[in-house]
Amino acid sequence: MSRLDARASTMPIMVPNLPTPYPDELLYSLIARSAVYVGYWNAKPFLRALYQGVTKPACPDLPGSLERLVAASGGAWGTDARSIALEHTLLPYYTYFLSAPQREAAVGHLLAGTGHLHMALGISASGVRPMEYFRLCPLCMERDIRELGETYWRRHHHLPGVFVCAEHGERLLETEVPFRPVRRYEHVYAQPEFLKRAKVLRPPCDRPEVLLEIARRSRRLLEGSPARGRFDYRAVMAQYGFARRYGAPARFREAVESVLPRPFLGAMFTELGPDGFPYWVDAARRKPKGAMHPLKHVLVQLVLDSVAEPSASSSKSRRPELRGKSLQPELRAQAAALAKEGLSTRAIATRLGCDWKTADRLIKPIRLPARIPPRKTGSRDREAWLEHCRKHPGATKTELRRMAKSLYMRLYRDDREWLLAHGPKRPKREPKLRVNWHERDMELARAVACEADRLADLEPPVRITQTRILAALRMASTFYRNKAKLPRTAEALAARRESIEAFQIRRLRAVMQASDERDKDWLMLRQARINVGRLVDKGASLVAAAREGLPCS
Ligand SMILES: [Zn+2]
Known part of the structure; x- marks a missing residue:
């Protein structure tokens, strides 16, 4: 490193017209612009000039050998290698959820190494759909052209899972410039011309606020100070009923789908399970094993934040309490504080556990109803x-x-x-006709007797039961609901329903009558379809009872 520093300090500035980087500009974009500034439309000869003969392949997201590159630029970019790594590559995004030593190692890699950081950071194996083409936001570009006279490739437009501009909420336009350069040294300058053939990104998600929230949260990873330690969602998952409980996986999937429709997940991830959910959805609920892709963290946090309250009192059940309370000073203060933090209306609604409309009223100034002066009608x-x-x-x-x-x-x-x-009085309603329960009871009791007779005559025989009688009369619910008012019906049912033994005897008697009792007992029992193997006395008492015409004990 000292050798490089020495060379940088002693080397005369070869390319004095280098531009300074714009905020959030990708280094790739800076190199492309630099080449144009010094008069090359192609970056390769420019890079060769910078590296004095050696060229580095283009890498838009995580370029390596930054120290060498910055040293070769002779400080003309007005920034050092570390700042380039943190402010002009996607490194902060990809290392946000890593431990401090891991993050430092990754920075070192970008500064001095040339290794495959995509592999080391697990990006290649993450199952996140790779960025295909460079993107532009029409509003960002318009402003750039107006204020800077040119536009550039921004970092936050090129984060996985991001489909809208985090600043404008505008859907991004996908150019025809491949994000993974086809030619190794190609650095394509962001020309406004590209917009003519650019396509609007249309992810299968019809909730613009979700798209914007993903874009904003993703951009925060680029800018914010990194989180500490590993991210373990198990405690929060358990709190919301997404872990350690029966049905937890299904509940979490439901919560995920309520924010992120499955086709949308399919647009972001390549590895989907048979049910259309990416595999990490289940993994996120468990003990973390290794690093998870930042996009997965963003989505898990988004889903968890959308589940405002623990399952015991879900946000939905709390809603009616806040309905119509948009004038309460305490609530208004809370909502105003959240709005000041930069939360969207929907996020405020989620936090307060109220409807979107209530949140909207809470953060807007109170509108007094227009008072119409009361007129005195003559x-x-x-x-x-x-x-x-x-x-x-x-x-x-x-x-x-x-x-x-x-x-x-x-x-x-x-x-x-x-x-x-003053006006006609509402006519009094005639009270509903009252049911004469006594009459109905008598009627129903008669019907029960008739139905029992009918069932007794059926061939092949069926057992006469209370359920069967009431079902045939379609009176089951009436009977059970008004049992106390139908004593005779209950009596009739009790008198006519058959025990299993009584039914067996009835069958046996029918067989006896048909054969004039000449057959052997065992044959008659078999013809009556009685399983003697189940009976202690092998059916002897049944035969005796049938002969006597009396129910057996
Ligand atoms: Zn924009």
């Missing part, structure tokens, strides 16, 4: 109404209103109490 309207009522005796209030709409409206608006007191 006594003429009152007289007209009374006359109207007199002319149409027997008409209901609705009928009267339809006949004299404007008169009614005037009185309703200005003289409501009087109007409601």
Whole structure:
């Protein structure tokens, strides 16, 4: 490193017209612009000039050998290698959730190494759909052209899972410039011309606020100070009922799908399970094994934040409490504080556990209803109404209103109490016919007897049961609901229902009558379809009871 430093300090500045990097500009973009500034449309000869003969392949997200590159630029970019790594590559995004030593190792890799950081950081194996083409936001570009006279490739437009500009919420346009350079040294300058053939990104997600939230949270990883330690969601998952409980995986999937529709997940991830969910959805609920791709962290956190309250009191069940309370000063203060933090209306609604509309009213200034000065209707309207009522005796209030709409409206608006007191009275409703339960009980008891007789005559025989009788009469629910009012029916049912033994004896007796009792007992039992193997006395008492015509004990 000291050798490089020495060379940088002693080397004359070869390319004095180098531009300084713009905020959030990819190093790739800076190199492309630099080449254009010094008069090359192709970056390769420029890079050769920088590296004095050696060229480095283009890498838009995680370029290596930064110290060498910056040293070769002779400090003309006005920044050092470390700042380039942190402010002009996607390194902060990819290392946000790593431990401090891991992060430092990755930075070192970018500064001095040339190794495969994509492998080391697990990006290649993450199952996250790789970026295909460079993107532009039409609004960012318009402003760039106006203020800078040119535009550039921004880091936050090129984060996985990001489809809208985090700044404008505008859907990004995908150019035809491949993000993985086809030619090794190609650095394509962001020309406004590209917009003509660019396509609007249309992810299968119809909730713009979700797309914007993903974009904003992803950009925060580029800018914010990194989190400490490994991310373990198990405690939060358990709190929301997404772990350590029966049905937890399904509940979590449901929560994921309520924010991120499955087709949308399919647009972000390549490795999907048979049910359309990426495999990491289950892994996120468990003990973390190794690093998880930042996009997965962003999505898990988004889903968990959308589940505002623990499952015991879900946000939905809390909603009615806050409905219509948008004037409460305490709530308004809370909402204002959240809005000041930069939360969207939907996020505020989620935090407060209220509906989006309530949150919207909470953060907007209170609108006072326009007061219409009460007008005193003259006594003429009152007289007209009374006359109207007199002319149409027997008409209901609705009928009267339809006949004299404007008169009614005037009185309703200005003289409501009087109007409601003067008019046809609502006719009293006839009470519903009362059920004569005694009569119904007698009727039903007779029907039960008839039905039992009918069942007794059926061939092949069926057992006469309470359930069967009531089902045939379609009276089961009436009977069970009004059992106390139907004593005779209950008696009839008790008298006619058959025990299993009684049914067996009835069958046996039918067989006996058919064969004049000449057959052997075992044969008659078999013909009556009685399984003697189950009976202690092999059916002897049944045969005896059938002969006697009496139920057995
Ligand atoms: Zn933008």
